[in-house]
Amino acid sequence: MKYNVMFSHATHDDIEDLIEIQNKAFYDDYIKYGECPGYGRTYESMKLSVENCAVYKIMVDEIIVGDIIVRDNHDGTYFLGGLCVIPAYENNGIGQAAMSFLDRQFKGAHHWSLETPADKQRNHYFYKKCGFHITKEYKVSTVNIVLFEKSVTV
Template sequence: MEIKFEIANIEDAEVLVEVRNLSFFSDYIKYGECPGYNISIESMTNTLLNTKIKSYKIFSDEKVVGNISVRENNDNTCYIGCLCVIPSYENRGIGQHAIRFVEKEFSNVTVWSLETPADKERNHYFYKKLGYNIVDEYMSGSVKVVLFEKKLLCK
């Protein structure tokens, strides 16, 4: 299984919406809301046009199976706004490859952050395995989320 990454552009908006809908449907059903689910093509296009956000298509065997997006801040920090893999491709190491890919692409970054629901223990295990730690917990809409951070040595 070959995994590769390609920067997304506005022509990819529709396929990224489809990937996110497949990936986040269960969260939408569970919580009644999910910021990654059912976003409009226009909203995705605006995200792809935002120069502070880099969004990547994740390919497995030439098929788009996921998405990872990174928002660059002006202080050597980045926020992972989305990491998703469609359910039929989960548990194949794709998410780990994606995190390692962006950490390498943005090698000047000293602090990475991301959010995930507080009750998603599987996500917690995944991020902790990659060196992320919970630093905060709060409500986002009606969902309790945790903020993960990974601090790297100064470069």
């Protein structure tokens, strides 16, 4: 099923909803790895993201179903700190719509990077489909992480 997906800037009023969305989206990772930076975020942590990053709500029929968190490095490079969709809405093109939204929103971007667990093949497939490639692998705490990067011609 394809949805009519909308994106809008998150505000302080959305913080508790965003925490709930991330907890739903990252619960399985938290259980699998025993830790997950997207799971169990505090109000203050999410507030800092809303204030210091570009944070967008992903909405379907006025319901928040995911979020996007982008850190602007102020040199044409961006770090995709989070792109999540709650499990009930996965596999419906929402991630693809989110990546297209980012391309439109950040037209001046010439480089993107993001991190994901090394064993999350589904994430790897998605990001490779979006033009990213793995440039590095390392361990953060107990989890093997891969760094994905994508250069954009502007």
